Amino acid sequence: MDIRDRYPIVVTEHKAACQAFWQRYFGLVIVFDSDWFVLLGNETQGSVVAFMTPDHPSAPPGPQTYSGQGMCLELEVDDAEQALATLQQRGGAADYPLTREPFGQCRFGVRDPSGLWVDVVEQVTPEEGYWDKYMKAAARFSESD
Incomplete structure (x- = not known):
């Protein structure tokens, strides 16, 4: 298996606040953003962390809202x-x-x-x-x- 990228996806109702937190405090930039999903990273490391709202339209089985x-x-x-x-x-x-x-x-x-x-x-x-x-x-x- 050749893994091209890796990052956790945190399901949360606080997508915008998480995005702002990671941009402000850790200097990450938006790699991809939609209404229900944001992927953050940087040029050095690639993708670092993603946040997804619990009501996203393409919900795969399994991910519940993070507690x-x-x-x-x-x-x-x-x-x-x-x-x-x-x-x-x-x-x-x-x-x-x-x-x-x-x-x-x-x-x-x-x-x-x-x-x-x-x-x-x-x-x-x-x-x-x-x-x-x-x-x-x-x-x-x-x-x-």
Whole structure:
């Protein structure tokens, strides 16, 4: 299978607010827009995220209106502190403060108008030995195959 593009579609009654949020705070541009669907992205990454109203005319089976739970969109950046500064300069605020996590991420989080959790992360060196107990468990598990 040759995947040409990838992006989540979030079914929400807040299509316009989500579009404005992603354009304002993350600098995404409209790739495609209609009354019931908008695809956002940028030149570097292509498509990033789409929003679709629950009353769209070409409803495939399955997608219900997103409840704001059970999904996280991870955005990896080179500098989480700078990404947060940009978000704040544009009038946004973090719902999870900039935190250096022991497992090797510096991150902050926000919710978009649909309730989607957006985790903005910079990969950093984890605390010494943090992953040892997890990696050993994985190695033991694979040895029993």
